[in-house]
Amino acid sequence: MRNAFVIAGNDLHRRLRDRSVLIQGVVGPLVLATIISFAFSGFDTFKVDVALVDEDQTVTSAAIVDGLVEAVNEGEGEGLEIREVATAAEARRMVDDDDDDVGGMIVLPRGFCESLRTEPLPIGTVINEESQFAGEVTESLAGGIAGRVDLARVAVNTALRVAAGEGEFDKVADLADDGCGPATSATAGSGAGVEVQPAIVVADQSYSGEYNAVSYYGPGMAILFAFFAAGIGARSILGERREGTLVRVRAAPVTDRTILFGKTVGVATLALSSIVIVWIVTSLALAANWGPIWGALLVIVCVVVAIAGLSMLVTALARTEAQADGFTAMLALGLALLGGSFISPGGLPPLLQEVSAFTPNGMALHAFTDLAVGGAGLAGILPHLAGLITIGACSGIAALVLLQRKVLS
Amino acid sequence: MVSVKTPVVQCSGLQKTFGDRRAVDDVGFEIAEGETYGLLGPNGAGKTTTISMVCGLLEPEVGTTTVAGLAMGTRNAEAKAQIGFVPQEVALYPDLTGRENLRFFGRLQHMEGKRLKSRVEEVLDLVGLVERADERTDAYSGGMKRRCNIAAGLLHEPKLLILDEPTVGVDPQSRHAILESIETLGGAGLSVLYTTHYMEEAERLCDRVGIIDEGRIIAEGTKRELVELVGENAHVRLTGAGDLPGFADRARSLAVVERADLADGVVDLEVSDASRALAPIIETAEGSALDIRSVDVVEPDLESVFLRLTGKALRD
Ligand SMILES: Nc1ncnc2c1ncn2[C@@H]1O[C@H](COP(=O)(O)OP(=O)(O)O)[C@@H](O)[C@H]1O
Numbered sequence A: 001m002r003n004a005f006v007i008a009g010n011d012l013h014r015r016l017r018d019r020s021v022l023i024q025g026v027v028g029p030l031v032l033a034t035i036i037s038f039a040f041s042g043f044d045t046f047k048v049d050v051a052l053v054d055e056d057q058t059v060t061s062a063a064i065v066d067g068l069v070e071a072v073n074e075g076e077g078e079g080l081e082i083r084e085v086a087t088a089a090e091a092r093r094m095v096d097d098d099d100d101d102v103g104g105m106i107v108l109p110r111g112f113c114e115s116l117r118t119e120p121l122p123i124g125t126v127i128n129e130e131s132q133f134a135g136e137v138t139e140s141l142a143g144g145i146a147g148r149v150d151l152a153r154v155a156v157n158t159a160l161r162v163a164a165g166e167g168e169f170d171k172v173a174d175l176a177d178d179g180c181g182p183a184t185s186a187t188a189g190s191g192a193g194v195e196v197q198p199a200i201v202v203a204d205q206s207y208s209g210e211y212n213a214v215s216y217y218g219p220g221m222a223i224l225f226a227f228f229a230a231g232i233g234a235r236s237i238l239g240e241r242r243e244g245t246l247v248r249v250r251a252a253p254v255t256d257r258t259i260l261f262g263k264t265v266g267v268a269t270l271a272l273s274s275i276v277i278v279w280i281v282t283s284l285a286l287a288a289n290w291g292p293i294w295g296a297l298l299v300i301v302c303v304v305v306a307i308a309g310l311s312m313l314v315t316a317l318a319r320t321e322a323q324a325d326g327f328t329a330m331l332a333l334g335l336a337l338l339g340g341s342f343i344s345p346g347g348l349p350p351l352l353q354e355v356s357a358f359t360p361n362g363m364a365l366h367a368f369t370d371l372a373v374g375g376a377g378l379a380g381i382l383p384h385l386a387g388l389i390t391i392g393a394c395s396g397i398a399a400l401v402l403l404q405r406k407v408l409s
Numbered sequence B: 001m002v003s004v005k006t007p008v009v010q011c012s013g014l015q016k017t018f019g020d021r022r023a024v025d026d027v028g029f030e031i032a033e034g035e036t037y038g039l040l041g042p043n044g045a046g047k048t049t050t051i052s053m054v055c056g057l058l059e060p061e062v063g064t065t066t067v068a069g070l071a072m073g074t075r076n077a078e079a080k081a082q083i084g085f086v087p088q089e090v091a092l093y094p095d096l097t098g099r100e101n102l103r104f105f106g107r108l109q110h111m112e113g114k115r116l117k118s119r120v121e122e123v124l125d126l127v128g129l130v131e132r133a134d135e136r137t138d139a140y141s142g143g144m145k146r147r148c149n150i151a152a153g154l155l156h157e158p159k160l161l162i163l164d165e166p167t168v169g170v171d172p173q174s175r176h177a178i179l180e181s182i183e184t185l186g187g188a189g190l191s192v193l194y195t196t197h198y199m200e201e202a203e204r205l206c207d208r209v210g211i212i213d214e215g216r217i218i219a220e221g222t223k224r225e226l227v228e229l230v231g232e233n234a235h236v237r238l239t240g241a242g243d244l245p246g247f248a249d250r251a252r253s254l255a256v257v258e259r260a261d262l263a264d265g266v267v268d269l270e271v272s273d274a275s276r277a278l279a280p281i282i283e284t285a286e287g288s289a290l291d292i293r294s295v296d297v298v299e300p301d302l303e304s305v306f307l308r309l310t311g312k313a314l315r316d
């Protein structure tokens, strides 16, 4: 096992000496992210407005609206704004009107609060297809609310169950019902003199409200170029076969599995370093928002697993290094197009939007947007993370089987 | 000269087929401690395939190998660690320096720290590359690459050094240096498995030689044993002015001469022992009033053994 790291270390040492990986893995994405960022800031500051309609008009729904407005609009960040709108019809008109700058709308339906005790009503969304990012941002915001609502449901139901055990069910149920009372009476304070707490608290730091073009294109470009960086690493196994060094490595006290593991570790490290550097630089220099650090790191690690697996598979399918290069470029650009690294998937035809959700780029970009805009927690991004790991594991295993048969032996 | 020490390598019944071509067929041999064993055979005879199985790069279809008592296989790390392998093609990273290459291959052999450092310097010194150790190996000449290639196989002080045609395509000077260092290592007690299609190298370096052709070892032994095996004799070739046919007739009746031929003004005398035959032959020549211009003694060699055994030359 130690030898796997000796092999990975040697690969990284050689890659660092070779400038192409620096250019493809670090300079490339930074330059493109910067260009895109200036392109957007050139004529107008990047802005997405989302209309929020509270049809429920309960203490809880009002708290959700207030929390979002406070967190998003009054935070330090720019680029994203929530507009409270009285009716769905009016919001709809604003969304459809291209001059209004409203890219999407979110509706908390009537009976929403009541429905939380049983099966929550879906939160409605509508987006303007013309608006960049509107889809991503609106869905992420709505997803964020839904995620929190789910947590709150668990909390309320647990409280009820505990209260029932202690014979105080009615008292707590009343409290919970008060949360679904009309919004106006809550502000006046309830007759029982108990301050009614909304069941759901939305405002917290994860809604930084900071969202700009780099927040989307930074990760998008980072993932695209990480494929190139990983590809350079992966094809080195073909290079070693051509140069004859693979024979000598195989004659050392190592198994083929150790060699492949070492190569994969090297490939993953290249992709990881590339994305992490772009993450740090775009966050510090271009005010990109990749979500909270823990979340961004998790998504980065999982997308790196997917990229490493796919890169090894591409190498396993190629006969020569040049062929591997070509495959890598096709894969990286194809997935970037489908997955929204260039244009947000909202702009794609419906069928491709479906496909987009299954690309590593699509999954990772959704996860980043959910974190940055939707304030999603771990549970919210878990499906994306699981998807990324699944892609990485399946392609990785296929690659190892193929490489064992084709390159070694 | 038969060794009684335990063998470092024992292999038997090795077989490997590529497609419908049997590259190695029932190959077996032993190498004693401190012995230099040569596999001599033409291109495509199966030398590389055989040693690939001996050093655990290739799993044989049939047959077994043990190295220092350990069973060899592609996954048997401990057995592999006993071997220093020098591949036929130069196996160095062109973008790394000689020293960096050696450090990496040393680490793969579980070496680190002071031992790694000092061994790298020792082998660099042994192959005469100390001065150029910090240059990238793609700047090396062919001979330097070959020497660095050998150095990488020596780093971890293996029990057995396996060299696969290490002098192919090398300039005469480097070739001389390479042969000399292998002689030194063999003299110092290292066991060596050496493959070549140059019979001079096999004769010069190897205590015992296995002659391999079309995947089979067709004869094995010391040079003397092999020569005796095929009954190959030395030849004395004589040119001169005078009655050559008469001299040939008289020489033919000498006890030490087995055969005498005359062709193109050269009398070719086949003798069983050149050192004892020379004096009577010259005496006879003088007795025949022959004016001797030149006398050449051609000892039997592995080339002629190979020719006898297979009916073809080692080199095409
Ligand atoms: N990987 C391989 N695939 C197919 N045929 C091979 C392979 N390796 C060697 N051979 C064939 O096996 C025979 C022996 O090859 P090799 O062991 O390389 O001979 P040598 O080293 O004596 O020149 C040759 O006919 C060669 O073409």
Ligand SMILES: [Mg+2]
Binding pocket: B047, B048, B049, B088, B164, B165
């Ligand atoms: Mg060979």
